[in-house]
Amino acid sequence: MDFILQQVITGLSIGSILLLVALGLAIIYGSMGVINMAHGEFVMLGAYGAWALNSVFGLDLLSSLVFIFIGVGAFGWATERGVIRFLYARPLDTLLATWGIGVVLQQVIRLTAGGELRYVGMPEIFSGTVSILGVGVSSYRVFVFLFVAALFAATWALMFRTSFGTRLRAVVQDRNTAMCFGVNADKVYSLTFAYGAGLAGLAGALVAPLKSVSPEMGAAYVVDAFFVVVLGGVQSLFGTVASAALLGQMSGSLAYVSNDTIAKALVLLAIIVLIRFRPQGLFVTKVRS
Amino acid sequence: MTMKRRSFLKGIAATGAFAATGFPHIWNKNMSLARAANGEIKVGVLFSLTGTTGIIEESLNKATLLAIEEINAAGGINGMKIVPIVEDPASDPATFAEKARKLVVGDKCVSVFGSYTSASRKAVLPVFERRDNLYWYPTLYEGRECSKNVIYTGAVPNQQQDEFIPWLVQKFGKKFYLIGSNYIYPKEENNYCKKLLEKLGGEVVNEEYVPLGHSEFSSVINKIQSTQPNVIFSTVVGDSVVALHRQYRAAGLDPEKMPMASLTTSENEVAAMGGEAAAGHFTSAPYFMVHQSPENEKFVAAYKRRWGDDKVTHFVSEPSYFQVYLFKQAVEKLAGSEIDPPTIREAVKGQELIAPQGRIRIEPENLHTYLWPKIAMAKSNGQFEVLESFPEWIAPNPYAAYPGQMCTADGLKES
Numbered sequence: 001m002d003f004i005l006q007q008v009i010t011g012l013s014i015g016s017i018l019l020l021v022a023l024g025l026a027i028i029y030g031s032m033g034v035i036n037m038a039h040g041e042f043v044m045l046g047a048y049g050a051w052a053l054n055s056v057f058g059l060d061l062l063s064s065l066v067f068i069f070i071g072v073g074a075f076g077w078a079t080e081r082g083v084i085r086f087l088y089a090r091p092l093d094t095l096l097a098t099w100g101i102g103v104v105l106q107q108v109i110r111l112t113a114g115g116e117l118r119y120v121g122m123p124e125i126f127s128g129t130v131s132i133l134g135v136g137v138s139s140y141r142v143f144v145f146l147f148v149a150a151l152f153a154a155t156w157a158l159m160f161r162t163s164f165g166t167r168l169r170a171v172v173q174d175r176n177t178a179m180c181f182g183v184n185a186d187k188v189y190s191l192t193f194a195y196g197a198g199l200a201g202l203a204g205a206l207v208a209p210l211k212s213v214s215p216e217m218g219a220a221y222v223v224d225a226f227f228v229v230v231l232g233g234v235q236s237l238f239g240t241v242a243s244a245a246l247l248g249q250m251s252g253s254l255a256y257v258s259n260d261t262i263a264k265a266l267v268l269l270a271i272i273v274l275i276r277f278r279p280q281g282l283f284v285t286k287v288r289s
Numbered sequence: 290m291t292m293k294r295r296s297f298l299k300g301i302a303a304t305g306a307f308a309a310t311g312f313p314h315i316w317n318k319n320m321s322l323a324r325a326a327n328g329e330i331k332v333g334v335l336f337s338l339t340g341t342t343g344i345i346e347e348s349l350n351k352a353t354l355l356a357i358e359e360i361n362a363a364g365g366i367n368g369m370k371i372v373p374i375v376e377d378p379a380s381d382p383a384t385f386a387e388k389a390r391k392l393v394v395g396d397k398c399v400s401v402f403g404s405y406t407s408a409s410r411k412a413v414l415p416v417f418e419r420r421d422n423l424y425w426y427p428t429l430y431e432g433r434e435c436s437k438n439v440i441y442t443g444a445v446p447n448q449q450q451d452e453f454i455p456w457l458v459q460k461f462g463k464k465f466y467l468i469g470s471n472y473i474y475p476k477e478e479n480n481y482c483k484k485l486l487e488k489l490g491g492e493v494v495n496e497e498y499v500p501l502g503h504s505e506f507s508s509v510i511n512k513i514q515s516t517q518p519n520v521i522f523s524t525v526v527g528d529s530v531v532a533l534h535r536q537y538r539a540a541g542l543d544p545e546k547m548p549m550a551s552l553t554t555s556e557n558e559v560a561a562m563g564g565e566a567a568a569g570h571f572t573s574a575p576y577f578m579v580h581q582s583p584e585n586e587k588f589v590a591a592y593k594r595r596w597g598d599d600k601v602t603h604f605v606s607e608p609s610y611f612q613v614y615l616f617k618q619a620v621e622k623l624a625g626s627e628i629d630p631p632t633i634r635e636a637v638k639g640q641e642l643i644a645p646q647g648r649i650r651i652e653p654e655n656l657h658t659y660l661w662p663k664i665a666m667a668k669s670n671g672q673f674e675v676l677e678s679f680p681e682w683i684a685p686n687p688y689a690a691y692p693g694q695m696c697t698a699d700g701l702k703e704s
Contacts, residue, residue, distance in 0.1 A: 003515050005513060007508070010508055014505055093423065112342075115343060115559075116344045117528060117531055117561030119561055121563060121565075122535070128541065129539075129540065136540070140539050143508075190587065210535055210536055210539060211504040212532055212562075214339065220354065220504070247383060252507065252508050253508075256508045260497070260509065261471050264632065
């Protein structure tokens with residue numbers, strides 16, 4: 001029975017990493033409707049931020065998280081102010097522009113930080129394992145899981161328990177009416193985009209010690225993030241959690257019974273089938289129209 | 290189109306002239322065939338400087354150029370300078386083929402040094418075979434290729450595994466877990482590994498392949514934990530090596546009980562994953578940067594002086610370096626006679642020289658190289674410690690996993 005428990009925990013861990021990477025996209029795509037193709041590069045910036053803060057200032061990963069969140073968030077804010085706000089009425093152009101931003105970011109990192117794989121160390125306190133019901137689990141994975149849970153709770157609270165969240169939801173429902181009530185839609189949008197970008201940066205920093213850091217790393221993450229968000233249902237935060245958990249368990253257990261190559265193909269197939277019969281995703285936010 | 294017509298007309302005119310004056314037809318041959326002339330020997334250098342494998346191939350480009358510069362500084366070859374023509378094929382097999390054609394047909398290079406991936410080598414092969422030119426390939430690869438137009442200076446499976454697998458079995462046990470990236474190289478290596486294990490009475494508890502660039506190994510690690518192998522034989526490449534080692538360590542597995550044995554983990558990958566994740570795992574290769582020999586000290590010092598103190602040399606950059614010296618030795622033998630790809634090929638057969646890894650030799654039949662495989666353990670400082678150096682060089686056999694097939698100077702022979 002041990003291996004089933006172990007596999008469930010593995011699935012949870014994979015799911016938590018998926019959610020971590022997708023959360024920022026869920027905010028940006030879900031609330032603002034902006035298809036941000038540079039999301040993967042925001043993740044990559046976070047990972048390089050962790051590397052740079054460590055190699056230049058000697059900061060360890062945990063203490064650099066705050067700076068990475070603020071730094072990548074600020075970059076996201078500048079992107080929204082400088083490019084995206086001019087394109088809100090033209091979704092296809094946003095897609096192209098953000099993709100271009102992604103390519104530029106990749107090459108800028110390649111030219112400044114170099115193209116070789118970079119090293120981000122795992123925090124010493126989490127380098128061991130902990131025992132959960134008799135199964136040994138990497139304590140760093142447990143930490144990531146808890147961190148993502150906290151991050152999700154904070155995001156949910158921000159959206160549904162603060163006046164900022166109320167204003168954002170108002171703008172999402174009807175921008176013009178919200179503005180008539182005195183909501184500064186521009187400000188709400190740019191802060192939301194910054195928050196989403198900051199989350200992506202955190203994701204990059206947190207996956208770096210488990211995976212590898214290279215200028216091209218974003219490509220894989222942006223694909224995963226879109227799967228999670230689209231499958232979960234755009235605009236539904238809980239849908240994002242559910243689909244991350246589902247995809248995590250699926251890819252974990254399929255990889256266990258067959259192998260990762262087949263698991264990947266089957267997961268993609270399952271997503272296509274689900275989207276075919278439920279184009280709106282697993283969860284739909286009901287809105288009176 | 291106009292160029293083609295013009296050269297066609299020229300060809301007609303030339304043939305006419307030779308027929309009339311009775312010149313030996315050898316002149317005609319020289320028009321199309323690459324050869325050294327005017328005190329210059331033109332060679333192509335074809336490593337990607339951009340794209341996905343740009344970083345690693347750049348180090349091969351640097352090692353090649355270093356050797357060329359050294360040879361020229363010491364007076365060239367029989368007084369002739371080597372003129373390198375550097376092209377960047379951008380990690381794309383189709384561009385490799387295009388640039389190879391340019392170097393061979395346009396620039397008339399007598400040899401080209403290049404390629405890291407098998408895909409790029411396969412892409413340029415037809416160019417070199419059609420023009421009967423020579424390609425010098427420095428990377429370890431999966432074998433099962435037999436071309437008289439390629440000089441292979443990297444290891445083939447039998448050279449990395451013949452000593453390694455028995456050593457692992459003896460030291461750790463007979464249960465092996467084979468994991469590789471999903472493409473031809475890991476499959477051929479595992480194929481040979483299984484043959485060796487069969488002979489040694491070993492057992493393969495699982496064999497699996499992950500997609501290229503895969504970075505989530507937790508299910509693989511669960512399977513490793515539930516099958517409890519003695520050795521994890523890894524031919525995972527690129528970013529995935531880094532992820533696999535880190536997640537192995539994070540899961541609390543112990544390299545002393547269940548080490549990873551790799552053919553692809555070099556100083557480069559160790560630097561990216563961090564010494565703590567690499568420590569205690571094994572690699573088999575003919576060259577490690579720490580290898581103690583006067584030639585290697587010279588090579589490492591020269592490389593750092595030329596390209597920067599923080600640069601590392603590794604088991605693909607070393608052959609990139611010594612194969613230029615092999616080329617030099619072959620061309621030296623041709624003093625006074627024609628220097629073109631077929632004569633260079635004949636001259637390089639059986640050539641020996643002392644490379645940084647030890648004395649190496651070109652096998653006259655299959656044009657692969659006798660090498661000195663070593664077994665090394667990675668240490669937490671990011672370098673390797675060589676545990677075993679074998680007393681003899683190992684002959685290359687690109688068809689070791691396919692008894693009955695043999696690569697000879699006349700091509701592949703089936704028996």
